[in-house]
Amino acid sequence: MKLEPEYELLRDNLRKFTRKELDPWVNTIEEKGEVPAEVVDLLARHGYLGMRLDTSLGGAGAGLFAYCLTLEEFSRSHRIFTLIVLGTSGLAAISIARHGTPAQRQKYLPGMVQGKIASSFALTEPDAGSDPAGMKTHARKVDGGWLLNGGKHYISNGHRADFVVVMAVTNPDKRAGGRVSAFLVDRGIPGFSVPRVERTMASDSIQLAELTFKDCLLPDDALLGQPGAGFGMAMESLVDGRMSVACSCIGAADRLLEMSVAHAKLRQTFGKPLATRQAIQWMLADSAVELRAARALTYDTIRRVEAGEDTGTAPSMCKLYCSEMVGRIADRAVQIHGGMGMVRSCPVERFYRDVRSYRIGEGPSEIQRMIIARDLVGK
16 A cells, blocks of 8 residues: 555565564574563664654654554564564553653653563453453552552563553542552562463463562552543553554554465465465455455554544544454465464464454454444444
8 A cells, every 4th residue: 555655665664674683583482482682672772662752751753653554564573573562662651651750751761762671561350351440459548658459460571571550449439530540560579479471372472461469568659640540541542552453463464465375376286376266366355355444444544643633433443443354364364375374384373373362452342343333323
């Protein structure tokens, strides 16, 4: 799809960087099940960490379109690269940049941009994910700070984070607005532990942690923003989060279609290439149409967001459509590759597992449909 000249140049440079610098690390990451420190340092040196942070904070000050194009191109290689970027331009970093004190910004953000400090954002609990009203983790004001108790689960990078932005109930008498506050909890503080790390169906380098807080005494300066402002912090980044997922899905789908076309041209059955078979042609055609539609919807929405327009439920539409779209294209890619598509040595197999989570993270498809439907028929 045609882009403005500056974005075409950016995409070309990103693709070259991905092929030359990131792709060679994929096998190592898969074999070890973790990201080598050299990869994080590589991304930091090239300015891909803290992309959305202002230059005064050490970031690149990138707009939403440039940021999303970066995620799109990196996701063509391995999903873990997008998660590393999100870790320094996602909820934790943006919340500190927007609501943190000068001391908090100085303590955390430069290290994040340099790849020396890893962060995590802890909202989800067994009874509180899409419904934060069910949150049980709580913090009580005491002399000299706050006493934090509770637990979180399925927290991305929670076991590796140097600090975690933790959402906790501070005013149980309220529901959404004013009920929840955000706290900066450093690794090693007494009472903070990681009792379990879950492997998922995705690549082993992508893991989810369980966090527990037992009488964690947090200093007063651990409070991020104002008391009761935590829920608002989470909500204000929903647009960026949904657009970042949409573009990550587009990049993965683009690579899957590319691999499917190449295989269909090369693979011979009964003396003819797979690409001459109508069944295969239709799968490729459907994938191409869906990918084009996803790009058109997503790019238009990003442009409208950057122009300051009210986009309504368009970000939810992008997240919903793109996450469902990449799942269908991944399924077709496995089918086109046949037995090869099911073995670990084939990238298609890894993509098939990795993209499944897009339909759940940043609000599952069912929540997006509910948001869109409520806007159509009223609450």
